[in-house]
Structures are given as structure tokens and as C-alpha cells.
Amino acid sequence: MGEGFNYLFNPRSIAIIGATAREGSVGGVITRNLLTKFRGRVYLVNPSYTELLGHRVYRSVLEIPDEVDLAVIVTPAPTVPRIMSECAAKGVKVAVVISGGFSETGEDGARLEREVREASQGRVRILGPNCIGVYNAFNGLDTFFIPQGRMERPRAGPIALISQSGAVAAAILDWAARKGIGVGIAVNYGNKLDISEVELLEALAGNEDLRVVVMYVEGLKYPGEGRRLLEVMRRVTKVKPVIVYKAGRSKSSGRAVKSHTAALAGNYEIYRAMLRQAGAIEVNNLMDALEVAKALATQPLPRGNRVLIITDSGGAGVQAVDNVESVGLVVPELPQEVRSTLAKSLPPFASTANPIDLTGSATDAMYKFVLDTVLPTGHIDMALVLAQMQLPGMTPKLADYIIEARRFGKPIVVYGISANEDARAFKARLEEGGVPTYDRLETAANALRALYEYAVTRGLVRPR
Amino acid sequence: MGEGFNYLFNPRSIAIIGATAREGSVGGVITRNLLTKFRGRVYLVNPSYTELLGHRVYRSVLEIPDEVDLAVIVTPAPTVPRIMSECAAKGVKVAVVISGGFSETGEDGARLEREVREASQGRVRILGPNCIGVYNAFNGLDTFFIPQGRMERPRAGPIALISQSGAVAAAILDWAARKGIGVGIAVNYGNKLDISEVELLEALAGNEDLRVVVMYVEGLKYPGEGRRLLEVMRRVTKVKPVIVYKAGRSKSSGRAVKSHTAALAGNYEIYRAMLRQAGAIEVNNLMDALEVAKALATQPLPRGNRVLIITDSGGAGVQAVDNVESVGLVVPELPQEVRSTLAKSLPPFASTANPIDLTGSATDAMYKFVLDTVLPTGHIDMALVLAQMQLPGMTPKLADYIIEARRFGKPIVVYGISANEDARAFKARLEEGGVPTYDRLETAANALRALYEYAVTRGLVRPR
Structure with a gap:
């Protein structure tokens, strides 16, 4: 798996930018989860505090006296360009931008999103913005911001999930946990400013702990993505099974896809043909995707x-x-x-x-x-x-x-x-x-x- | 509903012929269930005992000093013709013959089955033989011989189930119980010596407590049955929804139907057309049948x-x-x-x-x-x-x-x-x-x- 993706899924150190102890808030859930579960070093960043939950809080990522592999950013959208500059200056390898308020909200947000990209100077790989991020059951990395109790986490297992929708990923992981289905890594890429599903597929396919990749796809956004996905998928399926649930199959659901992820659902028949050509296994819902994955992982x-x-x-x-x-x-x-x-x-x-x-x-x-x-x-x-x-x-x-x-x-x-x-x-x-x-x-x-x-x-x- | 069917589903008195206290045996489960749950009079019959579980046991149904609306027969097949004669003499209205060993086992069994019919002299209506009988959640009538603990019973509700397979009925009731789906009456007719699915459909459609009828059908057995089913179903669907799951849709599953219920699965496309013509609602599995029934019962x-x-x-x-x-x-x-x-x-x-x-x-x-x-x-x-x-x-x-x-x-x-x-x-x-x-x-x-x-x-x- 590419260097950047190793830092995304297996960072040695994480900075939570916008860390807080506030119960139930996005930052609060992520701060608690990472402090208690992540098997690596966690640094808290927030200029409003000096200490949280017994841990020192840094004013900025630049103050952290250690290398930072992964930054998890949960601050309001307007602050993210500046934070991204600091991440670039600090040498942060990957940033997961949980914050919303970017291109999904209109032209002002889209401008902010471009500023974030520029601020990264091509030195920080970015997941998101407007995403739920990464769940890695193997090392406790968990940026899903729904508290345990509202959403159960599945046990570690050989299945990977790449989801275009954060809410869909959260709902199906909760279901998988209750069904006892083991999921190793789940990831949602939000507005896809930088890291795309194509790269995630390639990265997860190369992970030794994972035996099957499940993808939830509503549509693609940029020209040429279909061809790239086909190419990568064709290569991946030669070594590892890929199960795809493609939603947004009709005109009306295409309308819903557009308003949901700003993607083009495209012609479903063309997707089907492409998936078949690429050797992917198609299913009609995500429950079946995970159930079918169990068989491919074990039989x-x-x-x-x-x-x-x-x-x-x-x-x-x-x-x-x-x-x-x-x-x-x-x-x-x-x-x-x-x-x-x-x-x-x-x-x-x-x-x-x-x-x-x-x-x-x-x-x-x-x-x-x-x-x-x-x-x-x-x-x-x-x-x-x-x-x-x-x-x-x-x-x-x-x-x-x-x-x-x-x-x-x-x-x-x-x-x-x-x-x-x-x-x-x-x-x-x-x-x-x-x-x-x-x-x-x-x-x-x-x-x-x-x-x-x-x-x-x-x-x-x-x-x- | 026809008089006979009122005695089948709402008997005032029941005789269990072959009553026993033996744990886990067919007779034992039925005896215990009826003694503890049935809201009506229960008489035990077995020449080997004079008392069971604190209740008097009669040597024959003829000895019972009361009218007997329903006889539940669990004795070995060869004894059933004689018992049926006694039921006819006693004026028993309906007999549920749980016992197997009849036409499903070959020519000898088929001969026994004909003897049972003759012994009833057309005076006793017969459900079975080789069936799991009736479950009525409203009055505690329960001849399903799988003990609680192995099979949960659903709460009373507005759904009726007519199943060609006893095991399928038992499995789906257990599932319905755990899902909290209310089932009022469930019935399985086994070898269909007398009472058929067509009559059961008509009878249950007339029951005020039931708002939807679900049927599990593998195939029909006798000439003319398809036409009769169509006629009755067309009449019933004018007042009450009927949901049908037709199994045995291909050549190979038709072979399985023949060995399972000695019925002819028939051409599935013809069934589909018939069901549509009759106004029945088709589904592809029994879970969906009950789930869909919930909506029809309430909306x-x-x-x-x-x-x-x-x-x-x-x-x-x-x-x-x-x-x-x-x-x-x-x-x-x-x-x-x-x-x-x-x-x-x-x-x-x-x-x-x-x-x-x-x-x-x-x-x-x-x-x-x-x-x-x-x-x-x-x-x-x-x-x-x-x-x-x-x-x-x-x-x-x-x-x-x-x-x-x-x-x-x-x-x-x-x-x-x-x-x-x-x-x-x-x-x-x-x-x-x-x-x-x-x-x-x-x-x-x-x-x-x-x-x-x-x-x-x-x-x-x-x-x-």
C-alpha cells in the first residue's frame, strides 16, 4: 500500500485538531475514542484549553514535540485552510477532515475547499472534507463520531468497507457489530478533495489483514474516474474479491444522489457492465455485501x-x-x-x-x-x-x-x-x-x- | 366459517388420543401444551394410564362423559383407523391426525390412509394425517409438537398462516415470535386426506379476528384443485388480502416438492398468472410474507x-x-x-x-x-x-x-x-x-x- 495510505490506516501518532471533552459533540466523541482505544500516540490540539481529560493540549499542531503521521481535523470549515498550512509546515502525512461546510454547501464552501487544497501544498494527503473518516478495528483508530451506545463497533475481521456515504457506513457497521461480522477497516471519503475511492481500493487491496473489499458507491464525480476505477478494480480482483453495491439506479434516485454527494449516478446498466468486466461481484444491498464477504473471506x-x-x-x-x-x-x-x-x-x-x-x-x-x-x-x-x-x-x-x-x-x-x-x-x-x-x-x-x-x-x- | 372449521379452530372440548407425559415426545409436548394453555376442556385418552399429570386418563374417546369437538390423534399409524371409528361413534366433529406413517411412506401407508377415511364415515372432518396441526394464539389451542424453548410461539395477532409444510410453519412461527409479529392462527394440513388448503383459506378468511391470510404452497395434489383454489381466492381477496409464497419454482425444486409433499409443483409461470388473476399478493419468502402482512393488517x-x-x-x-x-x-x-x-x-x-x-x-x-x-x-x-x-x-x-x-x-x-x-x-x-x-x-x-x-x-x- 502507498506510503500515504499506511499513515492513513496505521499512523504511529495522531493529532486531534479541535479536541474537546464536550459530551456528544463530534470532537468530543473522537477525542474520547482515540484517547481510549487507539494503540499509538495521541496529541490534542485546541488553543482554548491547556488540559483535557488529564492530557496536555497544544495550541497548534506546530507545538507538538513529535512527528505527527495523521491529523484529524474537526474545527469549523473557515479555520481549516490555516490549520492545513500548519499541518503542511509540521510535515503531517495525512489529514482526515471531518468538518463539513465545504463544497457540499455551495460556492462559498467550494472556495474554502480549494483553499484547503492549496494550503496542503501537495504535501499533506487529505481524506474528506465532510466525512466520517476511518475505522480500523486492528489498532483502535476510530474517527466515527457517533458515540458507542448509539453505534456499536464491529470486531476486527478480514472485511474492508469503502463507503461513499458516512451515515450509510455508520449504520452498516452498527449492524455488522450486532451480527458478529468482523470488519477490519472502514473508510468514508466525503467530498473527495484528494483521496478517492479508487486509491482507497488499491490501498486496502494491498493490506494483508484484509481478504475482501466491499464498496458502497452512489456515483462518480470527475471525468475519467470510471476508467480509472475499472482499471484498478480489474487489477485488484485478480488477487482479492471486490463486492460492490451500486445505489442510485434510476432517474429519481440519480436526483437523490446528486443532492446527497454531488456525484453523477450515471447509467446503471453501464455500471453493471463495467463491474462485471472488472470482475467485481455485485449485490443489491449492504447487508448482503457483508454476508457474502464472510463467505469469500473464509471459503x-x-x-x-x-x-x-x-x-x-x-x-x-x-x-x-x-x-x-x-x-x-x-x-x-x-x-x-x-x-x-x-x-x-x-x-x-x-x-x-x-x-x-x-x-x-x-x-x-x-x-x-x-x-x-x-x-x-x-x-x-x-x-x-x-x-x-x-x-x-x-x-x-x-x-x-x-x-x-x-x-x-x-x-x-x-x-x-x-x-x-x-x-x-x-x-x-x-x-x-x-x-x-x-x-x-x-x-x-x-x-x-x-x-x-x-x-x-x-x-x-x-x-x- | 363452516361449522366444521369452527370446531377445528375454536373447539369447546378436546380429546388427546395418545396422551402421555413423556418429556420431548410428540404426545408429551402436545399434552402439556393443551393442559396448560388451552382455554377449554381437555380430556386425555390412553389405555396404558389411568392418570397423567394429575388428570384422569380415559381408555377410549367413547368413555369421555362429555361432547368432544376436536380429537388430536398422536398414536401409531396402524391404530388410527380403529380410533377414527370410535371418534365417529362418539360424534367427534374434527380430528387432527398428527401421526405419520401414511401415504407419505408408500403403498402400505396409503392403504392405511384410505382405511382412516372410511372409518370416519364422512362424519368426522380430518386434518392431516402427517401434520403439525393447529396453532391458535387466541385460545391456546396448540398441537405443534416442538417444545417451547426449541420453538417460540408468536403473540396473538391479525395474521393467519396456512402452510403446506409443518416444519416450515414451525420455523417461521418461531421467527415471528422473536420479531414480535402477531399471528392469530397457523395451520398445516399434512397429507390432506380430507381438509384442504382451499377450505382452510375460505374458513380463515371468514374469521373476524384475522385480517390477512398468508399461504405457503409447494404444489397441488388432486385434479381440479387449481381451479377451486382460484375460485375461492378470487372471492376471498374481495374482502381480505391473501399473500402467497409459492415454492417449487423450477424442475429441480419440483423434484424436491414431489419427494416432500407428494404434490405436483406445476409450472411456476402458470401459478403466477393464476395468483395475479385471483388478486393474491405474491412474495418470494415467508419472512417477507409476514412482514408484508403487518402492513396490510394495519394500514x-x-x-x-x-x-x-x-x-x-x-x-x-x-x-x-x-x-x-x-x-x-x-x-x-x-x-x-x-x-x-x-x-x-x-x-x-x-x-x-x-x-x-x-x-x-x-x-x-x-x-x-x-x-x-x-x-x-x-x-x-x-x-x-x-x-x-x-x-x-x-x-x-x-x-x-x-x-x-x-x-x-x-x-x-x-x-x-x-x-x-x-x-x-x-x-x-x-x-x-x-x-x-x-x-x-x-x-x-x-x-x-x-x-x-x-x-x-x-x-x-x-x-x-
Whole structure:
């Protein structure tokens, strides 16, 4: 990752310019978060104080007796050009300008924004202005200014999020935290005065801790950006999966995009074609983006599009087939030889065609037998396991059998909507063991679809 | 509702044939549930006992010194013909045969099933066999044999569920209970020896406590059923909305349907056409079915397809437009006169075109002002309110403003994914006040789409 981006995501030292202890204020939340969570050096800057929360406060960044890798600026817009000059003089590497009141408010703001750019003298890279900044779960860097309690922070994980909208990023991180989905780094670039989504994509793709990049895009702003994004994305997807949710798909939502981020939503069909060409995986909402990312972060890539479905509910099996096929994958009938092997050890009422329906009499051991019998064969490429922990024969032990079945080197995802104690234990154990679980069949199907599409992008299977 | 069905859903007295106290067994769960929850008389029948759980046990239904409206039969299949003869002799009105081992297991079972029919002498209506039976939240009738703890029961509400699959019904009721969605009556008809989904639909449509019927259908079994279902559904949808999730949509899932319920999945396109013709509302999964039902149970019908969107997150607004338009509704730009009125009282950075974007500085009072200004005008037909309780200016008080806005007689649904304390209070207050809340935009859009479609069915608007 470029030098500048290392300072953005992994600074050794941070100056908070506009630091305050005021409860609930933007600066107050950021000051508290960084002081308590950031694993690096934090300096407070504010000419109105000499001490805050037991820490010394500097009048200006220039007074700090240390190198400053990252400046987080939360002062009113008119003060930012001067502060940026000081940052440039100090040798600050990157500035995250949280403050709003720039080009998003009209011509006066746009002029201020240009002054900020000039003040940086090309020496300080700038994220923002008018952004929510960076969340890095690995080192506690967190400029998201919504207090814990109002917004939960997700645990560290292999997913990166690049969001054109700060509020959307905050909402989905809160959701991810509650769902237990691990997000490593999330970033929002606001008015995009300097650092763009294209550079962020390239930087995060190069980060070893991250295995998947999720992008929320409403539209692009400057000429030539589409082509650059395509180029970079094409390069990135050769090494790391990129999942994109493109919002602003119609004329009316394009109008909303313009008023929201001053970007051009563009023709959605052209975006779709571009994303496909670049090898990106498209989804229709951010929840699905993160859920699908879980699968890409943990599962091997399949060598084909054939899905084995195992179920303890015939009805859920039927629905699973519909969902899997509606995303273009197939649920092949198993050949007679495999069916005979299954039939010999399964109860007579079990269905062995695929879906394998173990019925309400299903036990953990039956699932294990089916996984161990069918997964090693050449007849299927991945497995969707449906398991309802409502049934008497089912226990969380099944999680271990499924985790063991990872040795066959084929993707496995698990669906179940029950949420009793056993079900929660079952799902927690699976997630810990690297098997993604879903409570919507369409999401599970999308996860398998994404794995297949990415296998095609990586040249592991020929497209159907 | 037909006499027989009144005995099925609202019996005064029940006999449990095969009653037992055995923990976790089918009979044991049903015996305990009915003894503790059913608000009516319960008699236990089992020749092996004279007393169970402090209640007298009769050797046969014939010994019971009372009329028996409903018999719940949980004994092994071979005993059921004899038991059915006794029920007929006793004058039992309806029998729910939970027991499996009938036509679903092959020719021997099919023969037994015919014997059961003959034994009933056309005097006892039969639900099942091989079914999970009836759940009636209003009177505590509950033959679902999965113990509480493994499967939660939903609170009483205006939604009815008719499910071709018992396991699917049990799973979705458990989910509904955890989501706080009220379900009044749920029923599964198993092998459909006698009572069919068509009759159940007609019966539940006539029930005053129920405002919406949800059906889970995999396929039909007997000749002429499709036509009868169409006829009844067409009649029912004139007075009550019917939401259908048809599973088994492809060749492979048709194969799964056949092995699951011995039904013919049929050509999905023909089903779709039939459902549309009958005025039914189609959805793609059961979660959406129940979520959409919430809106139909609580909201007035719109007089057109124009949606007002109010948001505190520009990005969520953009996504909302995409979702609303993808289901065929429109998000019209508001006329200049309304925009001027809004602009006079909203902060300058708010967008007034539609979506109305109040931005991160949104307050409850701004939402109230927008609702009160725009809803009474002739420019929109329904409202989708997006509210993130992450923002400092937002409090659960907003729920009251939204509930008050119901006076304008237009449908309102609310979306928000945050789940902090304020968000939970906000949603709970709304649901209590008759405003449905959603945590997925596509579900919220589907709810509005369903309201619109049903308004068309009822002749309140001309189809677009």
C-alpha cells in the first residue's frame, strides 16, 4: 500500500485538531475514542484549553514535540485552510477532515475547499472534507463520531468497507457489530478533495489483514474516474474479491444522489457492465455485501456451479433449490451409485436425490455421513447445509462435523432461522470455525453465487 | 366459517388420543401444551394410564362423559383407523391426525390412509394425517409438537398462516415470535386426506379476528384443485388480502416438492398468472410474507402509487428510491409550491425534492413538519419514513408524530436498521401504534407494493 495510505490506516501518532471533552459533540466523541482505544500516540490540539481529560493540549499542531503521521481535523470549515498550512509546515502525512461546510454547501464552501487544497501544498494527503473518516478495528483508530451506545463497533475481521456515504457506513457497521461480522477497516471519503475511492481500493487491496473489499458507491464525480476505477478494480480482483453495491439506479434516485454527494449516478446498466468486466461481484444491498464477504473471506473457491443441499425440512429444501437456481447455480440429481450408498445407511424415508432430505428424524450423525459421502465425489462443487435446531435429533455437535468437512476443500455455507440456545451455539461454533451461517436463503444462495463468480474471475472455472 | 372449521379452530372440548407425559415426545409436548394453555376442556385418552399429570386418563374417546369437538390423534399409524371409528361413534366433529406413517411412506401407508377415511364415515372432518396441526394464539389451542424453548410461539395477532409444510410453519412461527409479529392462527394440513388448503383459506378468511391470510404452497395434489383454489381466492381477496409464497419454482425444486409433499409443483409461470388473476399478493419468502402482512393488517389502502420518502441519511434515501422503484412504485419530485413551503421551515442544507433529506442534523420536529405538510396534499399516496436513531437530534418521540400522521389516511411504513436503546423503543412504540417497521429496505418497499396491489384488487385505484 502507498506510503500515504499506511499513515492513513496505521499512523504511529495522531493529532486531534479541535479536541474537546464536550459530551456528544463530534470532537468530543473522537477525542474520547482515540484517547481510549487507539494503540499509538495521541496529541490534542485546541488553543482554548491547556488540559483535557488529564492530557496536555497544544495550541497548534506546530507545538507538538513529535512527528505527527495523521491529523484529524474537526474545527469549523473557515479555520481549516490555516490549520492545513500548519499541518503542511509540521510535515503531517495525512489529514482526515471531518468538518463539513465545504463544497457540499455551495460556492462559498467550494472556495474554502480549494483553499484547503492549496494550503496542503501537495504535501499533506487529505481524506474528506465532510466525512466520517476511518475505522480500523486492528489498532483502535476510530474517527466515527457517533458515540458507542448509539453505534456499536464491529470486531476486527478480514472485511474492508469503502463507503461513499458516512451515515450509510455508520449504520452498516452498527449492524455488522450486532451480527458478529468482523470488519477490519472502514473508510468514508466525503467530498473527495484528494483521496478517492479508487486509491482507497488499491490501498486496502494491498493490506494483508484484509481478504475482501466491499464498496458502497452512489456515483462518480470527475471525468475519467470510471476508467480509472475499472482499471484498478480489474487489477485488484485478480488477487482479492471486490463486492460492490451500486445505489442510485434510476432517474429519481440519480436526483437523490446528486443532492446527497454531488456525484453523477450515471447509467446503471453501464455500471453493471463495467463491474462485471472488472470482475467485481455485485449485490443489491449492504447487508448482503457483508454476508457474502464472510463467505469469500473464509471459503475455498469452487471448481464448478453444482450445489449439494442437505436439509432436515423438506420445505426448506424446496425453497433452497429455488433460491440457488435463481442465482444461476444448479442442484443436480445425484447419480444412482451415490444414492445407493446413501440409502444403505440413511432411514428409508430420507430422500437421496439432492436435496438430501433427512426429514424431522434427522440427526447430527446423518448429516456427517452425507457430507463425508458426497463432498469428496466429483458430482458436486459446494454445499448448502440447512439445519433447524428445533428438532430433537439435532445438537450443536453438528457444527464440528461441518467444520471437519472443510477438509474436502469445497465451500460450505449453512442456513438456519431458529434462534434457540442450541441454534445460537451451533452458529457461533460454525462462524468461529470458519463456516459462514445465514438466516435468509437468498443470502446463502448469493454467497455461493459470489464464490462461483469469483472462481470464474480467477480463472478456476469456465463461465457457464 | 363452516361449522366444521369452527370446531377445528375454536373447539369447546378436546380429546388427546395418545396422551402421555413423556418429556420431548410428540404426545408429551402436545399434552402439556393443551393442559396448560388451552382455554377449554381437555380430556386425555390412553389405555396404558389411568392418570397423567394429575388428570384422569380415559381408555377410549367413547368413555369421555362429555361432547368432544376436536380429537388430536398422536398414536401409531396402524391404530388410527380403529380410533377414527370410535371418534365417529362418539360424534367427534374434527380430528387432527398428527401421526405419520401414511401415504407419505408408500403403498402400505396409503392403504392405511384410505382405511382412516372410511372409518370416519364422512362424519368426522380430518386434518392431516402427517401434520403439525393447529396453532391458535387466541385460545391456546396448540398441537405443534416442538417444545417451547426449541420453538417460540408468536403473540396473538391479525395474521393467519396456512402452510403446506409443518416444519416450515414451525420455523417461521418461531421467527415471528422473536420479531414480535402477531399471528392469530397457523395451520398445516399434512397429507390432506380430507381438509384442504382451499377450505382452510375460505374458513380463515371468514374469521373476524384475522385480517390477512398468508399461504405457503409447494404444489397441488388432486385434479381440479387449481381451479377451486382460484375460485375461492378470487372471492376471498374481495374482502381480505391473501399473500402467497409459492415454492417449487423450477424442475429441480419440483423434484424436491414431489419427494416432500407428494404434490405436483406445476409450472411456476402458470401459478403466477393464476395468483395475479385471483388478486393474491405474491412474495418470494415467508419472512417477507409476514412482514408484508403487518402492513396490510394495519394500514389504509393507498389511492395511487406515489411514495414520499423522508430520510436523515442521504444514502439511505438513494437506496430507498431504488427499492421503491424496483417494485413498480414511483417517487415523484414534489411541486415547487410544496418545496417552497418545506424550504421556509427546514434548514438550508435539507433537500426538499423527494426524498426529503433532513441530513444528519435531522430532528423529530423536522420529520413531523414534513409529514404534516406533505401527507395531506394530493401529490403523494403513501410514505416511507427512514429514521436512524444514531443521530443526536433523533428520539423515540418521533414515533408519536408518525402515529399522529395516520390521521391523514395514507399508509406509512418505517425503516431503520439501528438497534440501540432508542431505536428499539422507537420501533416498539410504532408497532404498538399500528405502524409497521422494517429493517430491510426491500421489505419496506414490498410492503408498500403489496398495499398498492391490494388497492388495485379492491378497485380503489386503476392499475398503472
